[in-house]
Amino acid sequence: MKLHTLKPAKGSVKNRKRVGRGQGSGRGGTSTRGHKGAQSRSGYSRKSGFEGGQMPLQRRLPKFGFNNIHRVSYKPINLDTIQELVEKTNATEITVELLRENGLASKNDLIKVLGRGELKAKVEIQANKFSKSAIEAIEKAGGKATKL
Numbered sequence: 001m002k003l004h005t006l007k008p009a010k011g012s013v014k015n016r017k018r019v020g021r022g023q024g025s026g027r028g029g030t031s032t033r034g035h036k037g038a039q040s041r042s043g044y045s046r047k048s049g050f051e052g053g054q055m056p057l058q059r060r061l062p063k064f065g066f067n068n069i070h071r072v073s074y075k076p077i078n079l080d081t082i083q084e085l086v087e088k089t090n091a092t093e094i095t096v097e098l099l100r101e102n103g104l105a106s107k108n109d110l111i112k113v114l115g116r117g118e119l120k121a122k123v124e125i126q127a128n129k130f131s132k133s134a135i136e137a138i139e140k141a142g143g144k145a146t147k148l
Contacts, residue, residue, distance in 0.1 A: 074129055075109040079137055080117020082125065094125040096148070113138075113145070 020031040033040040049056045082094055085102060099105040113125060115133030122142035130138075130145050138145045 072110065074112035075105050076112055076114050077104055077127070078114045078116040079119040079134060082113070082123070083117060083119050083121060086121040086123055092123055094123055096126060119143070 019027045110128040112129040
Protein backbone atom coordinates (compact mmCIF):
# COMPACT_ATOMS: atom_id res chain seq x y z
CA MET A 1 0.00 0.00 0.00
CA LYS A 2 1.31 3.42 -0.96
CA LEU A 3 0.06 6.92 -0.17
CA HIS A 4 -0.88 7.65 -3.77
CA THR A 5 -3.14 4.59 -3.93
CA LEU A 6 -5.30 5.56 -0.90
CA LYS A 7 -8.98 6.25 -1.63
CA PRO A 8 -12.01 6.83 0.59
CA ALA A 9 -14.44 3.90 0.98
CA LYS A 10 -16.86 3.43 -1.89
CA GLY A 11 -20.05 5.49 -1.41
CA SER A 12 -18.65 7.55 1.48
CA VAL A 13 -17.94 10.68 -0.58
CA LYS A 14 -20.89 12.36 -2.29
CA ASN A 15 -21.22 15.56 -4.27
CA ARG A 16 -23.00 18.44 -2.54
CA LYS A 17 -26.59 19.15 -3.67
CA ARG A 18 -26.29 22.48 -5.56
CA VAL A 19 -29.75 24.00 -5.80
CA GLY A 20 -30.78 26.94 -7.95
CA ARG A 21 -28.15 26.34 -10.64
CA GLY A 22 -30.39 26.12 -13.69
CA GLN A 23 -32.95 23.75 -15.19
CA GLY A 24 -30.29 21.36 -16.46
CA SER A 25 -29.20 20.50 -12.92
CA GLY A 26 -32.62 19.05 -12.08
CA ARG A 27 -32.77 21.43 -9.10
CA GLY A 28 -33.50 24.74 -10.82
CA GLY A 29 -36.83 26.58 -10.86
CA THR A 30 -38.22 26.32 -7.34
CA SER A 31 -34.91 24.90 -6.07
CA THR A 32 -36.55 22.04 -4.06
CA ARG A 33 -38.78 24.50 -2.12
CA GLY A 34 -42.11 23.69 -3.80
CA HIS A 35 -44.53 26.32 -5.10
CA LYS A 36 -45.50 29.51 -3.21
CA GLY A 37 -46.07 29.91 0.54
CA ALA A 38 -43.87 31.22 3.31
CA GLN A 39 -41.43 28.32 3.19
CA SER A 40 -40.59 29.04 -0.44
CA ARG A 41 -39.53 32.62 0.35
CA SER A 42 -36.05 33.71 1.31
CA GLY A 43 -35.58 34.82 4.91
CA TYR A 44 -38.35 32.53 6.17
CA SER A 45 -38.04 31.18 9.70
CA ARG A 46 -40.88 29.34 11.42
CA LYS A 47 -41.97 30.69 14.81
CA SER A 48 -41.55 28.24 17.67
CA GLY A 49 -44.96 26.80 18.49
CA PHE A 50 -46.27 27.44 14.95
CA GLU A 51 -48.85 24.80 14.03
CA GLY A 52 -49.35 25.45 10.32
CA GLY A 53 -51.94 28.18 10.84
CA GLN A 54 -53.97 26.20 13.38
CA MET A 55 -54.55 28.18 16.59
CA PRO A 56 -51.40 27.31 18.60
CA LEU A 57 -51.59 25.57 21.95
CA GLN A 58 -50.32 28.56 23.94
CA ARG A 59 -53.20 30.65 22.56
CA ARG A 60 -55.88 27.93 22.91
CA LEU A 61 -55.28 27.55 26.65
CA PRO A 62 -56.71 30.17 29.02
CA LYS A 63 -54.49 32.58 30.91
CA PHE A 64 -54.71 32.37 34.68
CA GLY A 65 -52.87 33.28 37.85
CA PHE A 66 -51.35 36.43 39.17
CA ASN A 67 -47.80 37.34 40.17
CA ASN A 68 -47.63 40.12 42.71
CA ILE A 69 -44.57 42.24 41.90
CA HIS A 70 -44.56 43.67 45.44
CA ARG A 71 -44.37 40.26 47.16
CA VAL A 72 -41.57 39.91 49.69
CA SER A 73 -40.49 36.29 50.09
CA TYR A 74 -38.39 35.00 52.96
CA LYS A 75 -36.14 31.95 53.12
CA PRO A 76 -37.49 29.87 56.04
CA ILE A 77 -34.97 28.44 58.50
CA ASN A 78 -36.20 26.38 61.44
CA LEU A 79 -34.78 26.07 64.94
CA ASP A 80 -33.77 22.43 64.44
CA THR A 81 -31.62 23.53 61.47
CA ILE A 82 -30.02 26.23 63.63
CA GLN A 83 -29.35 23.65 66.37
CA GLU A 84 -27.59 21.39 63.82
CA LEU A 85 -25.54 24.39 62.62
CA VAL A 86 -24.52 25.26 66.21
CA GLU A 87 -23.44 21.66 66.84
CA LYS A 88 -21.45 21.65 63.59
CA THR A 89 -19.73 25.06 63.93
CA ASN A 90 -19.84 25.70 67.73
CA ALA A 91 -21.04 29.25 66.95
CA THR A 92 -22.53 31.46 69.65
CA GLU A 93 -23.80 34.03 67.18
CA ILE A 94 -25.80 33.05 64.08
CA THR A 95 -25.51 35.74 61.43
CA VAL A 96 -26.83 35.91 57.87
CA GLU A 97 -23.24 35.53 56.62
CA LEU A 98 -22.80 32.30 58.62
CA LEU A 99 -26.02 30.90 57.13
CA ARG A 100 -24.79 31.80 53.62
CA GLU A 101 -21.38 30.21 54.20
CA ASN A 102 -23.05 26.95 55.27
CA GLY A 103 -25.35 26.88 52.24
CA LEU A 104 -28.57 27.58 54.12
CA ALA A 105 -29.26 30.85 52.30
CA SER A 106 -28.34 32.51 49.03
CA LYS A 107 -26.82 35.94 48.43
CA ASN A 108 -29.99 38.06 48.31
CA ASP A 109 -32.28 35.91 50.49
CA LEU A 110 -34.24 37.50 53.31
CA ILE A 111 -34.32 35.09 56.25
CA LYS A 112 -37.20 34.22 58.55
CA VAL A 113 -36.60 31.99 61.55
CA LEU A 114 -39.47 29.58 62.25
CA GLY A 115 -40.19 27.62 65.42
CA ARG A 116 -40.06 23.97 64.28
CA GLY A 117 -37.77 21.76 66.34
CA GLU A 118 -35.98 22.34 69.62
CA LEU A 119 -33.18 24.79 70.34
CA LYS A 120 -30.93 23.71 73.25
CA ALA A 121 -27.98 26.04 72.65
CA LYS A 122 -27.77 29.61 73.96
CA VAL A 123 -27.26 31.59 70.75
CA GLU A 124 -27.76 35.11 69.47
CA ILE A 125 -29.56 34.94 66.13
CA GLN A 126 -29.75 37.72 63.54
CA ALA A 127 -32.43 37.49 60.85
CA ASN A 128 -34.87 39.63 58.90
CA LYS A 129 -37.95 38.16 60.60
CA PHE A 130 -38.93 35.75 63.39
CA SER A 131 -42.10 33.86 64.17
CA LYS A 132 -43.55 34.28 67.68
CA SER A 133 -42.85 30.63 68.56
CA ALA A 134 -39.24 30.99 67.39
CA ILE A 135 -38.65 34.08 69.57
CA GLU A 136 -40.13 32.27 72.58
CA ALA A 137 -37.96 29.18 72.03
CA ILE A 138 -34.77 31.24 71.54
CA GLU A 139 -35.37 33.28 74.70
CA LYS A 140 -36.33 30.13 76.65
CA ALA A 141 -32.95 28.62 75.71
CA GLY A 142 -31.26 31.82 76.97
CA GLY A 143 -30.50 33.33 73.58
CA LYS A 144 -31.43 36.54 71.84
CA ALA A 145 -33.35 37.21 68.61
CA THR A 146 -32.22 40.34 66.73
CA LYS A 147 -34.16 41.70 63.76
CA LEU A 148 -32.05 43.21 60.98
